[in-house]
Amino acid sequence: xxxxxxxxxxxPVEKPRRPRARRALRRLGRALAxxxxxxxxxxxxxxxxxxxxxxxxQRVSQELATNGATALQGAVPAKxxxxxxxxxxTRFEHHLGVDPIGAARAAWGAVTGTDQGGSTLDQxxxxxxxxxxxxxFGDRIQSVVLALKLDATWSKDELLRMYLDDGYYGxxxxxxxxxxxxxxxxxxxxxxxxQATLLAGLFQAPSAYDPFxxxxxxxxxxxxxxxxxxxxxxxxxxxxxxxxxxxxxLLPAA
Numbered sequence: 001x002x003x004x005x006x007x008x009x010x011x012p013v014e015k016p017r018r019p020r021a022r023r024a025l026r027r028l029g030r031a032l033a034x035x036x037x038x039x040x041x042x043x044x045x046x047x048x049x050x051x052x053x054x055x056x057x058q059r060v061s062q063e064l065a066t067n068g069a070t071a072l073q074g075a076v077p078a079k080x081x082x083x084x085x086x087x088x089x090t091r092f093e094h095h096l097g098v099d100p101i102g103a104a105r106a107a108w109g110a111v112t113g114t115d116q117g118g119s120t121l122d123q124x125x126x127x128x129x130x131x132x133x134x135x136x137f138g139d140r141i142q143s144v145v146l147a148l149k150l151d152a153t154w155s156k157d158e159l160l161r162m163y164l165d166d167g168y169y170g171x172x173x174x175x176x177x178x179x180x181x182x183x184x185x186x187x188x189x190x191x192x193x194x195q196a197t198l199l200a201g202l203f204q205a206p207s208a209y210d211p212f213x214x215x216x217x218x219x220x221x222x223x224x225x226x227x228x229x230x231x232x233x234x235x236x237x238x239x240x241x242x243x244x245x246x247x248x249x250l251l252p253a254a
Contacts, residue, residue: 072161
C-alpha cells in the first residue's frame, strides 16, 4: 500500500516591520521637534524678560571697588586660565554659554539626587552678577538665558577676565590681583604652576580651602586640579606630580 507524503511545512511569513519602525521614527521626530520649538519659545521669552548684560564689566568693577580690590592688568595668566578651565568648565572655549553635555549631567543629578555639576563659567558669572549668587530654580533658569547673552555679547577672554576679577578667593581676598598679592606677594602674571593650581581650586569653596587656615584641604583640592590638567592633556603625569611637591611660598597670614 502506497501512502502519500505529507505536504511540506512552510515557515510562517513574518509581516514586514519597516512601516512600524517608520511610524515610530516619525513620532520621535515630531516629539523632538515639539521639544525644540518649546525650548525656542521659552528662550525667546526669557531673552526679553531678562536684563541686558552690557553692564557686566561695570558690575564687576563695582564689586571690586566695594571690596577695595584692583582689576586684573595685562593678559589673563595662562597657567591659571588653563587650571580653571580644566577644573570648572572643560568646554568653555567651544560652547555658547551653556554646555549641553553638562546640562544633561546636571539634569541626571537632579533625578538621582546627586550633584553632577554642569554649570559653565558663563552661568556662574551670570549667577554672581545678576542673581546675587542665589540658587533657586528661577535663578538657575535665568542664569541659563543670561549665560547665552553673556557669550553673545562678550569675548571668551573678556568673560574669563570678569570671572577671575569677580571671584572670592578666601581670607578676605576679592579678585585675582588681590588674591595673588595677598597669598604670595606677587602679580598674577608671575604665578607658578603650584600657585595657579592652588588658586584655581579655591573657587569651589574658598573659605573651606583657605590655605592659611586649612592647608591640608587646600592641598587635596590642588591635587584634583592637577588631575584635571592631566586628564585634558595640558600636563603630563610626571609634571603634575612634580608641581604637587612644590611649595606655595605663602606670605605670613595676616
